[in-house]
Amino acid sequence: MALMPILQIESEDVPELAIVCGDPFRAAAIAEKLDGAVELGHAREYRSFKGRYKGAELVVVSHGVGCPGAAVCFEELIKAGVKTIIRVGTAGSLSGSYAAGSLIVSTAAAREDGLTRQLVPAGFPAAADSQVTDALYAAALASNPPGAVAKGITLTIDAFFSGAVELPHEMYKRAGVIAVEMEISALYVIAALRGIRAGAIVALDGDSTAVDEGYDPHRNIVGEAVDAEIRAALEAMAALARQAS
Numbered sequence: 001m002a003l004m005p006i007l008q009i010e011s012e013d014v015p016e017l018a019i020v021c022g023d024p025f026r027a028a029a030i031a032e033k034l035d036g037a038v039e040l041g042h043a044r045e046y047r048s049f050k051g052r053y054k055g056a057e058l059v060v061v062s063h064g065v066g067c068p069g070a071a072v073c074f075e076e077l078i079k080a081g082v083k084t085i086i087r088v089g090t091a092g093s094l095s096g097s098y099a100a101g102s103l104i105v106s107t108a109a110a111r112e113d114g115l116t117r118q119l120v121p122a123g124f125p126a127a128a129d130s131q132v133t134d135a136l137y138a139a140a141l142a143s144n145p146p147g148a149v150a151k152g153i154t155l156t157i158d159a160f161f162s163g164a165v166e167l168p169h170e171m172y173k174r175a176g177v178i179a180v181e182m183e184i185s186a187l188y189v190i191a192a193l194r195g196i197r198a199g200a201i202v203a204l205d206g207d208s209t210a211v212d213e214g215y216d217p218h219r220n221i222v223g224e225a226v227d228a229e230i231r232a233a234l235e236a237m238a239a240l241a242r243q244a245s
């Protein structure tokens with residue numbers, strides 16, 4: 001048995017499919033939808049569960065907020081043998097076309113984080129796996145969220161609230177980027193470096209350019225969208241597992 005130093009779970013307990021999310025409570029909510037769910041461990045922000053969805057064995061792990069902590073989670077899961085990771089997150093909207101309650105499948109992430117700069121050169125892309133993206137998009141369309149469903153480029157950034165320097169949201173908005181969150185670039189770059197496949201779906205919780213004035217990710221419409229994206233991610237995992245068998 002090999003205990004993973006940071007997640008504090010045994011690598012032998014980890015199957016090939018993983019769903020990850022920032023919030024440990026969301027990890028528990030996802031685990032509630034699994035058959036035979038068991039909690040594997042809870043260390044720092046990392047809460048881990050294992051169970052089956054429509055026969056597919058998967059692990060669910062929370063990674064906390066931000067690329068550095070999330071990267072540790074992704075690396076340890078991959079070392080334990082995970083081959084497919086789906087992130088189920090929340091994000092702020094960068095587009096007038098998509099409001100709170102909408103689901104966005106991230107096809108690629110603009111790398112405005114600090115972590116991936118320490119892993120790969122500036123020109124290296126952070127791109128989703130196309131099979132994972134297709135499975136997520138099909139499942140999202142069928143998940144009946146309270147808003148729209150779209151796929152496109154997202155932005156990953158380290159600063160949530162702004163300081164003295166202007167954040168690049170408006171520039172990425174002009175470039176057609178749909179949403180901003182804080183971990184997808186790390187997931188896609190690490191997946192590429194380690195030769196696994198990854199994808200991500202996010203539920204929009206409001207206008208990202210207005211978070212300094214007020215941020216409320218606990219509204220009913222956001223909760224309903226998160227519930228829909230959880231169902232979509234589980235259905236996508238089941239479809240990917242069927243394709244592999």
Ligand SMILES: O=P(O)(O)O[C@H]1O[C@H](CO)[C@@H](O)[C@H]1O
Pocket residue numbers: 021022023064065066088089090091160181182183
């Ligand atoms: O809802 P999660 O998965 O945590 O994702 C988003 O929410 C957090 C910020 O509130 C960041 O982690 C961001 O990426």
Ligand SMILES: O=c1cc[nH]c(=O)[nH]1
Pocket residue numbers: 090091092093160180181182205206207208211
């Ligand atoms: O990083 C995030 C996550 C949710 N909403 C935002 O505006 N930003």
